[in-house]
Amino acid sequence: MSVPARAEKPILLSQRGVSTAPRILPVDAAPDVIELAPDCRVPILWKRSSRARRLSLRIDALRQAVTVTLPGPLTPQDAMPFLKTQRHWITKRLAALHNAPAFLAGRTIPVEGIPHLIVHQPAARSGVWIEAQQIFVSGTEEFIGRRVRDFLRNHARTVLGQELRAQAQATGLRPTRLDIRDTSSRWGSCSSSGRIMLSWRLIMAPASVRHYLIAHELAHLRHMNHGPAFWTLVDQLTPHRHTAERWLKHHGSALLGAR
């Protein structure tokens, strides 16, 4: 069987939506790890999609695993030879995760593309706030990570919501609703019912990347695919497509893996 496969770039935008995303498969007798080097084995998560036209790989940042989506009739055994040719790509992507920012005191994380130092202020009264490129966090040390994440998620809800409304107004492409989620392998998606999902982690990326991703999902309200008409519309909606894709290719998986 010929496998028209290529490794998917780590810009993980679904063609359809969360509700129709492929489920993790219980695949009998499918290998559950791939050996990248002696003593270095990485879990494989198999998914099947009736709509996928090619075999694709993505890195699941939180689970430190490789997700393989099988189109129609392809079996894991069919996919393994291709997977083995992608060991270098998988190794490189997983290595990038080790540079992922950590939500800890003394570490620096990007907010809207600008580095911010996390500073613990145990005695302060107000919870978490930003001042002069620093994120101040009150309370006990063990909860710093959770408080910073909650803070960024709320900030994301505000900023992404405003930006989505502004772009929707300017373009006439109106989603039925916006969900802000914590996703480990994709930045956004758009369902056939017009719901847009964006990862709160997008708030760490520069404004141009945010603009592109929102334009990308809005364009799916008109074209539920990645065909030429879709990309023409994306280019009409945002000037940032190519720089944003390059940026996501280099920095995206680290932000999806930040914890």
Ligand SMILES: [Zn+2]
């Ligand atoms: Zn898309």
